[in-house]
Amino acid sequence: MQMQRRNEALLYVPSDTPEALVTATRPLAGVPLIIRGIMTLAQSGIKGITLLVAPSQQKKIETFLQRYRTTPLPSLTILSYDEPYRMSPKLLNDMVESLDQRFFVINSNFLFDLHLLNSFHGLEVRGHEIMHCQEGVHPLPFFRLTRSGLNTLLSFTTEKPRSIESCLTHLLSTLSCHVVQKPKKADSFLVMKPEDRPIAEKFLTESIRRATNGIVARWINKRFSLPVSLLLSKIWVSPNTITVINMCIGLLSGVFIAHGKNYASILLGASLFQLASIADGCDGEVAKLTFRTSRFGQYIDTISDNASLLSLLVGLIFGYWQYTGSSIAFIVGGTTLLATITIILFQLYTLRKFTTSKSLAIYHKEFLPRIMIHQPRWLGTFIQLGKFVVMKDFFSLAIFLFALFGIIYWWLYIALVASLVGVLITGYLAFSQVMPQALTSQVSFRKTSPSTLTTTL
Incomplete structure (x- = not known):
């Protein structure tokens, strides 16, 4: 019997600050950040994604995705935080059941491109290991993990409900951590609060401009069109x-x-x-x-x-x-x-x-x-x-x-x-x-x- 294919990525809404929480579903250049993460992962060929969101955000996400009803999308498993935006053993079990043997863990407010995803190709994470992407010495909210590694959080969340950020910090301190340096050609930006949105929009438009081939288009036309x-x-x-x-x-x-x-x-x-x-x-x-x-x-x-x-x-x-x-x-x-x-x-x-x-x-x-x-x-x-x-x-x-x-x-x-x-x-x-x-x-x-x-x- 063929094994059922599980989700290859966990896209989580950050819960460490109220600003980061609400930013995930606010439009950025017309598209909410969490939808941007879904669509970028879809472009990379990922077929299944688990979303970890606040209970109030699930309806917003489902409503916005209706705009892409004619577009092939990954299968989505939407899980909600336990109040107040914490992870319990039951939620952790649901996450483990939905995820593949190896998967990405990505902050929904993190803008990234296919170059960053491709930097993990050929790198295999095993057992109680975690891969963590960094830009120089600066950590990025972009991880590669295994189900067995995620299972180590059961005892940690049994003591008391934990935030997703606390869980990731715990994994980095208890599992064997491998650092993957962000490629120079990869673009990324973390939106931490609503005030970061203009900077993030500038980041998106500049990414398009820099990728333009024609000299006139890059330095003149795009300055007006973008x-x-x-x-x-x-x-x-x-x-x-x-x-x-x-x-x-x-x-x-x-x-x-x-x-x-x-x-x-x-x-x-x-x-x-x-x-x-x-x-x-x-x-x-x-x-x-x-x-x-x-x-x-x-x-x-x-x-x-x-x-x-x-x-x-x-x-x-x-x-x-x-x-x-x-x-x-x-x-x-x-x-x-x-x-x-x-x-x-x-x-x-x-x-x-x-x-x-x-x-x-x-x-x-x-x-x-x-x-x-x-x-x-x-x-x-x-x-x-x-x-x-x-x-x-x-x-x-x-x-x-x-x-x-x-x-x-x-x-x-x-x-x-x-x-x-x-x-x-x-x-x-x-x-x-x-x-x-x-x-x-x-x-x-x-x-x-x-x-x-x-x-x-």
Whole structure:
């Protein structure tokens, strides 16, 4: 008979101070801290979580989780503290019964990322041992424990009901303790009181900004988009709604640029395109801040980006034609437009061939770096430079500056050369038989051989 799989993590609401207790269920960037812990653990692949909460918090948690009813969630076992927020032998027995042989113990007010969870991979805690994460000499409320280790608390809680903090302190003093240093690339922050929430929100937004690839996006666009995304997260605006609004802005930019002899109209169109580039980050940022990423969101985000780009190109073509009165505008612009569409089709074909994703962001962020390992170094260097130039954050700013100085139509010739080179490279990669190395992400990669099963990471 197959053994029933128990929960792999214990997420506890701290009870040492009233401020810490109430902070757990107060929204932070639109999502309560304890829900953030649940969703982060879910992203790591954990299938079951035990929650230790105050009796008054259970209903709040269940109500908020209804917002994620279409999202696969871990199975949850919700246990309540004995009044006044203490642990008794009965509660301890319930915890032990719900938990797996080895499990994480995490403070619900502790913001952490997947890098911190991954730092425990390959480290096996045994018997009467406890693993404790530290940042330098500073302890973090993040532990790895066994059921037998947790059972040692029975006599400790029999004497009198104890707080969870007292129990953890007792375990650290009685069990064999192994310290795991927090990785440098891991982000974490402990929210101890309501006054820490603005700092915690800054921590969340800065984590997103630092992970952004484009230089212009990281140092300019994100400075504007993240405060807006934080506000939109708090009022629970749908990321897909933001994408649709952004697409409308992008489409409108091409309409204004098409007025080829009107400097003010061209500048307004270029400004709208730059605004669309900044707003383009908001949907993804809101999705990350509120754990609402979806495959459908990837689809419409790709459609939005491509529609804005095509609108810009069409606007440039008609604007250049009005400006010069020459058919060269349609030759240059039409060739650029056709080449751009070909590049997009090659990228989508490549994604379909090698992955189960339809997001062009995956193509640029994860597919290209892996497949280039097997290509000549000069080609990899050339593509890296090309990626920087064609990234939306860069060329939208360049278009705005070209429009500002009245030379926006130069961009058509630059785009023509870049798009033709792009067709050659993306076409070569699309029909290459080199299989990219497996990714450590949530993207499924297909094997080119039909006899090999798809591997989901």
